[in-house]
Each structure stands twice: as C-alpha cells, then as structure tokens.
Amino acid sequence: KQEVTQIPAALSVPEGENLVLNCSFTDSAIYNLQWFRQDPGKGLTSLLLIQSSQREQTSGRLNASLDKSSGRSTLYIAASQPGDSATYLCVSTGGGNKLTFGTGTQLKVEL
Amino acid sequence: ETGVTQSPTHLIKTRGQQVTLRCSSQSGHNTVSWYQQALGQGPQFIFQYYREEENGRGNFPPRFSGLQFPNYSSELNVNALELDDSALYLCASSLGGRDGYTFGSGTRLTVV
Numbered sequence: 001k002q003e004v005t006q007i008p009a010a011l012s013v014p015e016g017e018n019l020v021l022n023c024s025f026t027d028s029a030i031y032n033l034q035w036f037r038q039d040p041g042k043g044l045t046s047l048l049l050i051q052s053s054q055r056e057q058t059s060g061r062l063n064a065s066l067d068k069s070s071g072r073s074t075l076y077i078a079a080s081q082p083g084d085s086a087t088y089l090c091v092s093t094g095g096g097n098k099l100t101f102g103t104g105t106q107l108k109v110e111l
Numbered sequence: 112e113t114g115v116t117q118s119p120t121h122l123i124k125t126r127g128q129q130v131t132l133r134c135s136s137q138s139g140h141n142t143v144s145w146y147q148q149a150l151g152q153g154p155q156f157i158f159q160y161y162r163e164e165e166n167g168r169g170n171f172p173p174r175f176s177g178l179q180f181p182n183y184s185s186e187l188n189v190n191a192l193e194l195d196d197s198a199l200y201l202c203a204s205s206l207g208g209r210d211g212y213t214f215g216s217g218t219r220l221t222v223v
Binding site for chain 2: 041045
C-alpha cells in the first residue's frame with residue numbers, strides 16, 4: 001500500500017526566502033507525481049506534474065524534482081510571497097489510476 | 112478547456128435527508144474521482160468512474176453511490192445523511208490518470 005509523507009508538516013518563513021518542501025513515497029511504481037496547493041475551504045490547484053520518466057518540472061518560481069529510486073520528490077519555491085501561503089500536497093498516481101495524497105505541508109509566508 | 116465544475120458550492124441538509132452533488136469533468140477527460148475532505152484532514156477516496164463504470168471504491172458505506180454519464184459528467188449521491196457527512200466534497204477528472212488530475216472547487220456540505 002502506497003504511503004506518502006511530507007516534511008515539514010508546517011512551515012513559517014519571512015517573505016523572500018527560498019524554501020524546499022519534501023515528499024517521500026513507499027512504492028516507486030507510480031505513473032506520475034503531482035504537486036497541488038489548497039487554500040482553506042477550497043479545491044486543489046495543480047502546480048506541477050512530473051511523469052515517472054521525468055526528473056523535474058519548472059513553472060515560474062516553482063521547481064519540482066522526482067527521484068523514483070529513492071522514493072522522493074521536492075518542491076522548491078523561490079522568493080516566497082505572502083500569496084504562497086497555503087497547504088501544499090504531494091499526490092502520487094499509481095496502479096488503477098489511484099491517487100495517494102501526502103500528509104501535507106502548511107506554509108505561511110509572513111511580511 | 113473549462114476545467115472541472117462542481118455544483119452546488121454550498122449546501123445545508125438535515126440529518127436523514129438525501130443529497131446529490133454534481134461534477135462536470137474537464138473537456139476530454141473520461142475518468143472522474145470523488146473525495147471527501149473533513150475539516151483539517153486530507154481527502155479520502157470515495158470512488159472512481161471510468162467510461163461510465165465504477166472502477167474503484169474506498170471505504171465508504173453503500174449509502175454513498177454515484178453515476179457517470181455518457182458525457183463523462185458525474186453525480187455523487189448520499190442517502191440517510193449523518194452529521195459526520197459534513198465535509199468538503201471534491202471531484203477530480205483525468206484522461207485515464209496518466210496525465211494528472213484536475214480538481215474542482217468542491218461542494219461544502221453541512222448536515223445539521
């Protein structure tokens with residue numbers, strides 16, 4: 001059974017800092033790994049999708065990497081802003097197109 | 112590309128009633144999944160539909176049921192509502208799952 005763990009569970013940083021969110025998964029037989037953000041009471045917004053054959057993806061200030069052999073993914077956020085405050089979820093897609101959600105990192109970027 | 116649309120956005124029901132939540136999948140997507148997210152918790156998988164057939168179900172009782180229509184839109188029905196059914200219900204669609212999932216904004220259900 002796939003288990004996805006995210007570290008840290010919560011993070012508070014001053015505006016402008018570069019930061020790294022970590023995700024680890026137990027089963028490397030995944031189709032892809034997707035990073036989402038979720039604002040309180042809202043749906044999930046996709047940030048980056050990394051296919052199992054890829055090593056990283058970039059979008060603006062965001063960069064995500066994937067290392068299937070070690071069962072790890074990281075999300076790098078450059079020059080953080082207060083608008084980046086949200087919960088970040090790492091989600092794997094595996095057999096049967098089943099999603100496994102990470103435990104989440106609650107990020108707060110302060111002025 | 113219109114994304115995933117869920118309706119209604121908010122709903123208040125009385126314990127014992129029945130509710131139907133709706134989801135319009137993103138154009139071209141043939142797979143729809145439903146999730147329940149209680150306050151402060153992660154999403155819990157309810158079930159998934161692929162081309163109108165249920166092809167996966169989480170640990171939810173039979174009073175949670177669903178449908179997928181020929182246009183790949185979907186409904187989630189919950190009978191005999193309980194207070195613990197109060198949650199954000201999320202719908203996600205995909206083209207078979209390999210290209211990632213797109214989520215809707217959710218329906219906030221409150222059972223009183």
